[in-house]
Amino acid sequence: MATILNATTSSGLVVTPDNSGAVAIQNNGTTAITVDTSQNLSMTGGGKILSNASNTAPAFGDSTGRQIGTLCKAWVFFSGSTGGATVNASFNVSSLTRNAQGDYTANFTNALSSANYAAVGNFSAASSGSSNYPTGGMAMYQNASFSAVAPTTSAVRFYMYNTAVNLAIDPVYASLAVFN
């Protein structure tokens, strides 16, 4: 049970108290948010935490207001080769471009607030002709010519290759995540 704060469409705010110590907030009789006695906040119905600033995600802070965590701003899980990439799942990635063997660009659906972000990734290194040297490298912010490519708010480029024989790898499995 919980004390209910119900925003009705007929009578305005209706408060139904109890002695449980928990609180439930309802939209016209449907529970949207509950706070239990252990200070756990729950949202129902796929509710979202929204920032009141454009293109800025909510931050996590401690009791002093100091930010102590951030959300992943974009990620993608894909397979290389077979023409372009095969995207298995993603968040905030509109497309993946195969520029050359092992050389890909992840394009963001919604631009990031800054180009100063951390992109991290990994992949399965096995490839034809190099299985004797299973030492794969994922070079972030770089193309297949081993030239640096500056990250932008709209895209990040990366290159996967076998570090022993310097041959490009189009991996069976690869993933990329971006934080800022």
Next chain:
Amino acid sequence: MSQVIIYTNENGGVSVCTPTGELPIEEVLVKDCPAGAMIVDAAIIPKGDDDKFFNAWKINGSSVSVDMQLAQTIATNNLNAMAKTEASHRLTNTAAGISNKLSDTDWLAILTTARNSITAAKTTTDLVTAVSPVEQAIQGNA
């Protein structure tokens, strides 16, 4: 039929842009691709052994094909990279007192045959077949 976006990139090669589904492909075309990029059916994209020579792809009108001369150069470069690495591996084995599975003479003969087969190749499958004995020799000498 799934669709992708193709265009000739700054290096003269082909870029293939695959939408994730978060946006319609028409929006991806405008947002993520340069002018001249075009939406095509994924079915026209080369597959199989042609895919192993992605860096030799060229756009001809609305189709994509493999530049065999460039594919032969790529195959040779890849073969040389593997041969150099394996050469170091063979020297290391010798210095460590470990016998290589093939004699130097047999190893060099396999490389020569592969190089000749690359030169004579008519298809990407020919190129893959040409390099295969070298890959097997490297595997066998692990």
